[in-house]
Amino acid sequence: RAQAVVKEVSWLTPEHRTTVDALMAGQFEGLGPRKLAGKVRAHAERLDQHGALERNEIAYSERRVTVRPAAYGMAWVTALVSTQQAVGILATLTRDANSVVNSGETADPTDPTGQPRGHGQIMADLFVQRVNGHAPAAVPAEVQVVMTDEALFADGDTPAWVTGHGPIPAQLAKRWLAMPETDVFLRRVFARPGDHQLVGMESRRRAFPASLRRMVVLRDDTCRTPYCDGRIQDIDHATPYREGGPTSWQNASGLCAACNQIKENTGWTHQATPEHLSVTTPTGHRYSKDTGPVLEGIPPDKQEPPDEEPRPQVRATTDCFAKTTQSTLTLRLAA
Template sequence: DAPNPARGCPAAELVPARLRAKVRGWRERRHPDSIEKRHRKGVADRRVEFTPDRDGMAWIAAYLPADTALAIWNRTTAIARGLQGPDEPRTLPQRKADVLANQLLTHRISTPEEDARTGIATAFTTEPGKVPTPRTEVLVTVPVFALLGLTDEPAVLDGYGPIPASMARKLLAGGAESFHRVLVDPRDGTPLEIWRTSYRLTKAMKNALQLRDGRCTFPGCNNNSLDNETDHLKAWQYGGTTGMSNLAQLCPKHHHLKHNSRWTPTPATKNEPPGWTSPTGRHYQAEPPD
C-alpha cells in the first residue's frame, strides 16, 4: 500500500508524463543506493553532446547537475520573456534558442591565467573544474534535519523533483540571495489567509503557493512553477478571497482556457491544489507535488 494514500492519485488517472514523475520520486526515496552516491557518479559523467539533424539543423544536449540545468533553463526563459514586445516576431521557443546561442557565442570565457595576464576578469571566471553555484531564481524545499546535515533525506527542486540533500545545502549556502519567511497558522503550519483585504498576493504567499502546487495544476500539465500565473479560483469580483484555499497556479495556456471554456476547478485546501472537472463532467483529482 502507498504510505500516504490520502495524498495519492490512482495511476490510471495520470497522464504518462505525470506517472513517470511520480515513479521517479518513489524510486529516489527507495533506491538501495543512496541518492548522494548516485549523484556523485552522475556528476562525474557530466558532458555536452552534439547530434546532427536534417535540414541544416543540429541538437546540442548537456548532461548537468539538476540545479545547474534548471538555473540555465529559468534564466534563459526569463531573458526570452523580457524580449517580448509588439514588434518582436519570434516565438518564445525561438527567443530561448537565440538567447542561449547568444550567451555562449558572444561572451568570452577566460581562464585565471588570462585574467592575471590581462588584468581583466570576466563574469564567467571561476576555479577550473568548478561551476558557480546557480544564482538565478530556483525554489527548493528542504527537510529541516537534512538542512542541518543530520539526515540525507532528499530535498525537492521545484520544476525537477528529488535532489540530494548535499545539493540543497550547497544551493542555500552558496547561491541563495534570500530566504522567504512565510507566516503560518500555528495549528497546522499552513500559510495565513489574507482574505478580502488585498487582491494581490504577498511575495511570501506566492512562494508558499508555488511550493504547495509544484507546477501548473491543470490535469497532466508539468509547467514549471516559475513560469506560471496565480489565479483566484472564485473570481475576486464575485467575492473570492486571496487565500491559499482560493488560489492556484496555472500556466498561461491553461489560465486562458479556464476563463474561456467550461473547464472548472474544484475547491483547493490550504495543503492541496484544486482538482478539475472537464466540460463532459469527468473529474480529475488534485495532484499534490511529488
C-alpha cells in the same frame, strides 16, 4: 505511469522496492508521470541515501554537450548538466525573455522585415548569444529548494525538493549551499501539522503579491491541473476575479500557460481549496487532484496523526518546531 515508477525504483533492493510500493498505494490519483516519478524518487532516496548520492555523483561525472541534426537546417543542442545548473539556466532565459516581450522589442534581428519573435524564439536567441559570448550581463536567477530543518541542520534522511523539478539527496543540496558563487537566503515556511500543507496568506489585490506567488509555487510544484506536469507559469484565480473570486491562498492555483488559457473557454470550471482542485470539462466530466505535502518523502512515522479536537493551524513553540516546519532555501545563482 507504471514505467515511471519502475524506472525510479530499479536501483533499490527488493525490500526497499516493496516498501515504496506500500507507501505509494492509492497515491496515483491526479498525478502525471513526471509528478508521480518525483514522489517515488523522494521515497527511494530516503530509503537509500548513500546509493542516491552515489548515483548523482556518477551522473554528474557524465555531463556533456551533444548535437544531433533536425529537419530543415536546424539542430538540437543538448546539455547534460546538474539539476542546479539546468534550473538556473532555464529560470534566467525565461526571465530575460519575459523582459524582452514586456519591452515590446521582439523584432527578429536576422529578418530584414523585422518579424516579431515568440517567447520560445527569444529564449533560443538569448541562449545562442550567451554561449557565443555576445550576451549582456547575466541576471541572477532564483532556485527554490525545500528541506526539513532536520535535514538542513542535522542528519535528517528526507530528500530535498527542487520546486518544479523533484527530489535530490539532502547531502547534495548542502553541497550547493557551500558553493562560493551561490547567495543563500533562508526562509522558514510553516506547514500545518498532520498533512504538512503550507499555511496561506491573503491579499485583496487582483495581482498576486510576490510572497503569495512564491508560496503557491512551493505548494503546487508543477501545474495543478490533474495529470498535467507542465511548469507553473501563471498564478490563476480558480474562481475568476471578474466573478468575485478573491486574490487569496484559498483561491489560488499554479497553472501552466496552456491550462490557464483552456480554463477560460466556455464550459470549463475550477473549484479549488488549498487542499484540493476539481476540474469540470464542457462534457461534464470531473477530474480531481489532492494537494500533496510541501515536501515529499517524509516517512509515515514522522507524520502526526490528526487530533480529535481542532487546534491552531500554526504552532511555533520550541518543542514542536521540527514537526511543523520545513525550511525553504532560495538559491540565487549567477546565470
